[in-house]
Amino acid sequence: GAGVSQSPSNKVTEKGKDVELRCDPISGHTALYWYRQSLGQGLEFLIYFQGNSAPDKSGLPSDRFSAERTGGSVSTLTIQRTQQEDSAVYLCASSSPTGFYGYTFGSGTRLTVV
Amino acid sequence: GESVGLHLPTLSVQEGDNSIINCAYSNSASDYFIWYKQESGKGPQFIIDIRSNMDKRQGQRVTVLLNKTVKHLSLQIAATQPGDSAVYFCAEDTLGRLYFGRGTQLTVWP
Numbered sequence: 001g002a003g004v005s006q007s008p009s010n011k012v013t014e015k016g017k018d019v020e021l022r023c024d025p026i027s028g029h030t031a032l033y034w035y036r037q038s039l040g041q042g043l044e045f046l047i048y049f050q051g052n053s054a055p056d057k058s059g060l061p062s063d064r065f066s067a068e069r070t071g072g073s074v075s076t077l078t079i080q081r082t083q084q085e086d087s088a089v090y091l092c093a094s095s096s097p098t099g100f101y102g103y104t105f106g107s108g109t110r111l112t113v114v
Numbered sequence: 115g116e117s118v119g120l121h122l123p124t125l126s127v128q129e130g131d132n133s134i135i136n137c138a139y140s141n142s143a144s145d146y147f148i149w150y151k152q153e154s155g156k157g158p159q160f161i162i163d164i165r166s167n168m169d170k171r172q173g174q175r176v177t178v179l180l181n182k183t184v185k186h187l188s189l190q191i192a193a194t195q196p197g198d199s200a201v202y203f204c205a206e207d208t209l210g211r212l213y214f215g216r217g218t219q220l221t222v223w224p
Contacts, residue, residue: 033211043205048211093157102150102160103160107155107156108157
Protein backbone atom coordinates (compact mmCIF):
# COMPACT_ATOMS: atom_id res chain seq x y z
CA GLY A 1 0.00 0.00 0.00
CA ALA A 2 0.88 3.64 -0.18
CA GLY A 3 1.23 4.16 3.55
CA VAL A 4 2.02 2.38 6.79
CA SER A 5 -0.90 0.22 7.81
CA GLN A 6 -1.63 -0.79 11.40
CA SER A 7 -4.21 -3.19 12.74
CA PRO A 8 -6.39 -3.27 14.65
CA SER A 9 -7.14 0.44 14.91
CA ASN A 10 -8.68 -0.09 18.34
CA LYS A 11 -8.26 -2.88 20.83
CA VAL A 12 -9.92 -3.32 24.20
CA THR A 13 -8.56 -6.13 26.31
CA GLU A 14 -8.88 -7.39 29.83
CA LYS A 15 -6.02 -7.00 32.25
CA GLY A 16 -3.77 -10.04 32.12
CA LYS A 17 -4.54 -10.97 28.52
CA ASP A 18 -1.97 -10.98 25.73
CA VAL A 19 -2.35 -8.74 22.68
CA GLU A 20 -0.72 -8.59 19.27
CA LEU A 21 -0.47 -5.42 17.24
CA ARG A 22 0.41 -5.53 13.57
CA CYS A 23 2.29 -3.12 11.32
CA ASP A 24 2.65 -3.26 7.53
CA PRO A 25 5.37 -0.81 6.50
CA ILE A 26 5.74 0.88 3.16
CA SER A 27 7.14 -1.50 0.59
CA GLY A 28 10.89 -1.07 0.24
CA HIS A 29 11.36 0.65 3.58
CA THR A 30 14.11 -1.14 5.42
CA ALA A 31 13.69 0.52 8.80
CA LEU A 32 10.69 -0.01 11.07
CA TYR A 33 9.98 1.58 14.43
CA TRP A 34 7.46 1.14 17.22
CA TYR A 35 6.51 4.04 19.46
CA ARG A 36 4.05 4.40 22.29
CA GLN A 37 2.05 7.55 22.92
CA SER A 38 0.18 7.97 26.17
CA LEU A 39 -2.68 10.48 26.42
CA GLY A 40 -1.40 14.01 25.94
CA GLN A 41 2.21 12.91 25.83
CA GLY A 42 4.98 12.72 23.28
CA LEU A 43 6.14 9.60 21.56
CA GLU A 44 8.15 7.06 23.51
CA PHE A 45 10.56 4.91 21.51
CA LEU A 46 10.07 1.16 21.94
CA ILE A 47 12.02 -0.78 19.31
CA TYR A 48 13.79 -0.31 15.99
CA PHE A 49 14.41 -2.78 13.15
CA GLN A 50 16.90 -2.01 10.40
CA GLY A 51 17.20 -4.53 7.58
CA ASN A 52 18.62 -7.83 8.75
CA SER A 53 20.45 -6.34 11.71
CA ALA A 54 19.60 -7.28 15.27
CA PRO A 55 16.79 -4.99 16.49
CA ASP A 56 17.40 -2.19 18.97
CA LYS A 57 15.14 -3.21 21.85
CA SER A 58 16.45 -0.68 24.32
CA GLY A 59 13.13 1.17 24.58
CA LEU A 60 10.95 -1.78 25.56
CA PRO A 61 9.60 -0.99 29.06
CA SER A 62 9.55 -4.56 30.37
CA ASP A 63 10.03 -8.17 29.33
CA ARG A 64 6.28 -8.38 28.75
CA PHE A 65 6.88 -6.48 25.52
CA SER A 66 8.39 -8.12 22.47
CA ALA A 67 8.39 -7.53 18.73
CA GLU A 68 9.37 -9.38 15.63
CA ARG A 69 9.67 -8.55 12.00
CA THR A 70 9.18 -11.33 9.49
CA GLY A 71 10.85 -11.32 6.10
CA GLY A 72 11.99 -7.74 6.57
CA SER A 73 8.43 -6.51 6.17
CA VAL A 74 5.47 -7.01 8.52
CA SER A 75 6.07 -6.49 12.23
CA THR A 76 4.12 -7.66 15.25
CA LEU A 77 4.34 -6.06 18.68
CA THR A 78 3.22 -8.43 21.45
CA ILE A 79 2.32 -7.39 24.95
CA GLN A 80 1.91 -10.25 27.40
CA ARG A 81 -0.13 -10.11 30.60
CA THR A 82 -1.36 -6.60 29.82
CA GLN A 83 -1.61 -4.03 32.59
CA GLN A 84 -3.72 -0.89 32.76
CA GLU A 85 -0.61 1.27 32.36
CA ASP A 86 -0.11 -0.33 28.95
CA SER A 87 -3.13 1.62 27.69
CA ALA A 88 -1.85 3.97 25.00
CA VAL A 89 -1.69 4.47 21.26
CA TYR A 90 0.98 2.29 19.67
CA LEU A 91 2.44 3.84 16.55
CA CYS A 92 4.51 2.20 13.87
CA ALA A 93 6.74 4.05 11.41
CA SER A 94 8.96 3.05 8.53
CA SER A 95 11.65 4.86 6.61
CA SER A 96 13.54 4.45 3.39
CA PRO A 97 17.20 3.41 3.37
CA THR A 98 18.30 7.02 3.27
CA GLY A 99 15.69 8.15 5.79
CA PHE A 100 16.04 11.65 4.44
CA TYR A 101 12.35 12.38 3.99
CA GLY A 102 11.43 11.54 7.49
CA TYR A 103 9.65 8.59 8.89
CA THR A 104 6.14 7.72 7.73
CA PHE A 105 3.81 6.85 10.57
CA GLY A 106 0.72 4.71 10.59
CA SER A 107 -2.47 5.85 12.32
CA GLY A 108 -1.73 3.71 15.32
CA THR A 109 -3.53 1.13 17.44
CA ARG A 110 -5.38 2.50 20.43
CA LEU A 111 -5.02 -0.09 23.19
CA THR A 112 -7.29 0.06 26.21
CA VAL A 113 -6.72 -2.36 29.06
CA VAL A 114 -9.72 -2.70 31.37
CA GLY B 115 19.65 12.29 29.84
CA GLU B 116 19.62 14.21 26.60
CA SER B 117 16.19 15.06 25.27
CA VAL B 118 14.19 17.21 22.94
CA GLY B 119 11.79 19.64 24.55
CA LEU B 120 9.43 22.44 23.71
CA HIS B 121 9.21 25.88 25.29
CA LEU B 122 5.42 26.26 25.15
CA PRO B 123 2.81 23.54 25.47
CA THR B 124 0.05 25.61 23.81
CA LEU B 125 -0.15 28.35 21.20
CA SER B 126 -3.24 30.22 20.04
CA VAL B 127 -3.20 32.42 16.95
CA GLN B 128 -5.66 34.27 14.78
CA GLU B 129 -6.33 32.94 11.32
CA GLY B 130 -3.99 34.63 8.84
CA ASP B 131 -1.30 35.39 11.40
CA ASN B 132 2.09 33.73 11.38
CA SER B 133 2.86 31.04 13.96
CA ILE B 134 6.20 30.21 15.49
CA ILE B 135 6.69 26.99 17.41
CA ASN B 136 9.96 26.51 19.26
CA CYS B 137 11.97 23.52 20.28
CA ALA B 138 15.17 23.05 22.27
CA TYR B 139 17.43 20.06 21.89
CA SER B 140 20.42 19.01 23.90
CA ASN B 141 22.10 16.25 21.90
CA SER B 142 24.85 17.94 19.91
CA ALA B 143 25.43 14.67 18.02
CA SER B 144 22.02 14.84 16.34
CA ASP B 145 22.37 15.61 12.66
CA TYR B 146 18.81 15.47 11.40
CA PHE B 147 15.66 17.14 12.68
CA ILE B 148 12.04 16.73 11.70
CA TRP B 149 8.83 18.56 12.45
CA TYR B 150 5.63 16.55 12.62
CA LYS B 151 1.98 17.53 12.79
CA GLN B 152 -0.46 15.29 14.60
CA GLU B 153 -4.20 15.71 14.33
CA SER B 154 -6.55 14.06 16.76
CA GLY B 155 -6.82 10.31 16.18
CA LYS B 156 -4.10 10.23 13.57
CA GLY B 157 -0.43 9.37 13.44
CA PRO B 158 2.22 12.09 13.15
CA GLN B 159 2.51 13.56 9.68
CA PHE B 160 5.84 14.74 8.27
CA ILE B 161 5.97 18.50 7.68
CA ILE B 162 9.54 19.47 7.04
CA ASP B 163 13.04 18.38 7.92
CA ILE B 164 16.50 19.87 8.12
CA ARG B 165 20.02 18.53 8.33
CA SER B 166 22.57 19.93 10.73
CA ASN B 167 24.66 21.39 7.90
CA MET B 168 21.83 23.82 7.16
CA ASP B 169 20.33 26.65 9.20
CA LYS B 170 17.15 27.24 7.24
CA ARG B 171 14.84 25.29 5.02
CA GLN B 172 11.60 26.40 3.44
CA GLY B 173 8.56 24.49 2.33
CA GLN B 174 5.09 25.50 1.36
CA ARG B 175 4.02 28.04 4.03
CA VAL B 176 6.47 26.49 6.49
CA THR B 177 10.05 27.32 7.37
CA VAL B 178 12.34 25.51 9.76
CA LEU B 179 15.23 27.34 11.39
CA LEU B 180 18.09 25.60 13.11
CA ASN B 181 20.45 27.40 15.47
CA LYS B 182 23.14 24.94 16.44
CA THR B 183 24.91 27.46 18.66
CA VAL B 184 22.05 27.49 21.15
CA LYS B 185 20.60 24.14 20.09
CA HIS B 186 17.28 25.60 19.06
CA LEU B 187 14.84 24.62 16.37
CA SER B 188 11.77 26.52 15.27
CA LEU B 189 8.87 26.00 12.90
CA GLN B 190 7.31 29.02 11.27
CA ILE B 191 3.90 28.70 9.65
CA ALA B 192 2.87 31.57 7.41
CA ALA B 193 -0.74 32.71 7.12
CA THR B 194 -1.95 30.15 9.63
CA GLN B 195 -5.22 28.46 8.74
CA PRO B 196 -7.81 26.63 10.85
CA GLY B 197 -6.62 23.39 9.26
CA ASP B 198 -3.23 23.96 10.86
CA SER B 199 -4.72 23.35 14.30
CA ALA B 200 -2.96 20.28 15.66
CA VAL B 201 -0.14 19.18 17.96
CA TYR B 202 3.30 19.86 16.54
CA PHE B 203 6.30 17.78 17.54
CA CYS B 204 9.94 18.30 16.83
CA ALA B 205 12.12 15.22 16.68
CA GLU B 206 15.84 14.65 16.45
CA ASP B 207 17.48 11.72 14.74
CA THR B 208 20.44 10.28 16.60
CA LEU B 209 22.01 7.13 15.21
CA GLY B 210 18.86 6.20 13.37
CA ARG B 211 16.49 6.65 16.30
CA LEU B 212 13.99 9.50 16.62
CA TYR B 213 13.57 11.30 19.94
CA PHE B 214 10.43 13.38 20.31
CA GLY B 215 9.52 16.34 22.45
CA ARG B 216 6.18 16.59 24.27
CA GLY B 217 4.54 18.67 21.55
CA THR B 218 2.85 22.06 21.21
CA GLN B 219 -0.90 22.34 20.75
CA LEU B 220 -1.58 24.96 18.08
CA THR B 221 -5.09 26.39 18.01
CA VAL B 222 -6.12 28.70 15.18
CA TRP B 223 -9.07 31.02 15.82
CA PRO B 224 -11.19 32.22 12.88
